[in-house]
Amino acid sequence: MQKVLVVDLKERTSHCINWDIKEVGAGLLGTLLLDTFFDLDGEAPLVISGGAISGISGVGMSVAYVVGHSPQSNGIIECKIEGRLASTLRYLNLASIVVRNSAESRVILKLDKNLNLEFIKADNLFGKNIGESNFWFQNRYGNNYLLATVAAAGDYGLANSSIVFDDGFPTSSGGLGADWGKRLLKSFAFEVGSVPSDQIVKDITDAYASRIPGNPLTLSEMKSPGMGVWPVDPNLPGYLGAHNFSVDIALAVTSFNPEDFSNFVHAERNLCVGCPQSCLKEISLGNEEGGFGFLHQQALPIWFSQLGITDVKGSLFFNQSSHLNGLEHSSVGTMLAFLAENSSTFKFGDGETALRYVRAWQSDPKSFPGGTGRLLDATTKENAHLMMQVKGIPLPPWDPRGAQGLGLIMAINPSGPRYDVVEHDIDFDLANYPAFTRESTLLGSKKYGIPESGFLSDNLQTDKVLATLNLWHLWSAMDALGICTYAGPPTRELTESHILQLYKAVTNSSLDFEKFIFLGKLRIEAQLNFNIKVKVPESLSTLPTRFFEEAVKSGPSEGKRIERQQFMDAKQTIYRASGWSIKGEPIGDSPVSKELFRLKELVKSNVGNL
Secondary structure, three states, rough: OEEEEEOOOOOOEEEEEEEOOOEEEEEEEHHHHHHHHHHHHHOOOOEEEEOOOOEEOOOOOOOOOEEEEEEOOOOOEEEEOOOHHHHHHOOEEEEEEEEEEEOOEEEEEOOOOOOEEEEEEOHHHOOOOHHHHHHHHHHHOOOOEEEEEEOHHHHHOOOOOOOOOOOOOOOOOOHHHHHHHHOOOOEEEEEEOEOOHHHHHHHHHEEEEHHHHHHHHHHHHOOOOHHOOOOOOOOOOOEEOOOOOOOOOOOOHEEEEEEEHHHHHOOOOOOOOOOOOOOEEEEEEEHHOOOOOEEOOHHHHHHHHHHHOOHHHHHHHHHHHHHHHEOOOOHHHHHHHHHHOOOOOOOOHHHHHHHHHHHHHHOOOOOOOOOOHHHHHOOOOHHHOOOOEEEOEEEOOOOOOOHHHHHHHHHOOOOOOOOOOOOOOOHHHOOOOOOOOOOHHHHHHHHHHOOOOOOOOOOOOOOHHHHHHHHHHHHOOOOOOOOOHHHHHHHOOOOOOHHHHHHHHHHHHOOOOHHHHHHHHHHHHHHHHHHOOOOOOHHHHOOOOOHHHOOOOOOOOOOOOOHHHHHHHHHHHHHHHOOOOOOOOEOOOOHHHHHHHHHHHHHHHHHOOO
């Protein structure tokens, strides 16, 4: 039986709660605990959750989640963390950790394998970066700990700050570093360990590994330089965001060459325990800037396309120094792109000035425009439309005009515009993106309403909207169990059947396909209910006006913009199909709502009088 560890920073105590609902983990359990403790304390905790089946050594099983109350949106935020966190939580036999209240002085929490929790004074680490703080801890307590740490921006409680796990796996959006810092929490140190897999997990993992070379997508993610150096392709106008979405293609992208990064691949360390795909490589300037070079998917598109900068070393500095200084890549990139359209001192393509801004914001976080780290604090009424955000959360560098299903779900998604919230439209568009659309993807997606001929990326026709809703439920179900979407269906080689087999192997209980998808619906509605509770208005579930008013000028989506009425109609289609009101609020009598009520009552009864 797994446990939920509840830490009270104010009282300097910890308690364990037994948790034995096997299928409820990850983002779903994190949200349920967030909601329950919000009712109990009058404020939200911060929750770290493993998946119901994540943390075992195997394919796609190295994802955990951090759930909190975002200072950017004032709503829920959920961030996926890859690497060793999931396996460490599994080793500690923890389904979740709930961090309540605030400390009286700055602390580091040190948790050992027996769940003994030590509170360590850390006032001396205020303003220190991630490397300095982690070195201080490791010099005293050794290296057998996974550290989750904030830097100066988090210490100041600024809304652009991240929590950085394991020197390179940050919370990517929502400003959760501010939550961490305001609690006077500098680091959380978890004793590291792992749990071996059984034969079924090994067999599924080995079979997946054998299929990687036959899938161009999985092969590109496994081969060096990996997923972070994805094809910043000049043939993607209307899909890849450029110059704050003001042009179709940045000149910097036309000269982008993945081979330019080969000399900077320092290690093929696979921190996603047991996963043969090994997507995330350590690509950095080495010790020149302190390491911290794990490269995910957003940094290079932000640098080369949204900012139009060709400087390869500059892009790597941007990535690793964002890790080192606990600043969200997306917040920094979105602000720079905004300034490039509004500032006389910085223009697109100016790498030297961009790096000067990055260094200034890292050394003096309050110099970030607006002083609070919130994107919208830097705008005026006149230029607010040029800040590319949804609910105050930075919009990832993928253009909703050429991927309108993705844009719709990013707008509706309760925890903001995650680019990995649903499979992107171009993987189902044979007409416009034949190089990205595989026959096996279309065949495997028929159950979700995708026809064998696919769908065009750049529209919101009703049958496509309903199919996109089904795909959203699928990816939410993977987030509810703790399965990595970068290994999962419909585009990678882990099928729904494989996921159900993994569930059986880990939990020794059965889960059918319908219940699996139902978990995805539960997770979305649980997040939506929290937003309703904290009064996040439905009117914020939209996209920046640029996408409704300005058309793509070239490429497959030439002349296309998002038709506002079609977008509004598409939202209503989603709401009706989900059993929600015209304001996007659950009515309460659907099977999803009834089961969610049961689970919330169960969590409340388990929490008891804590």
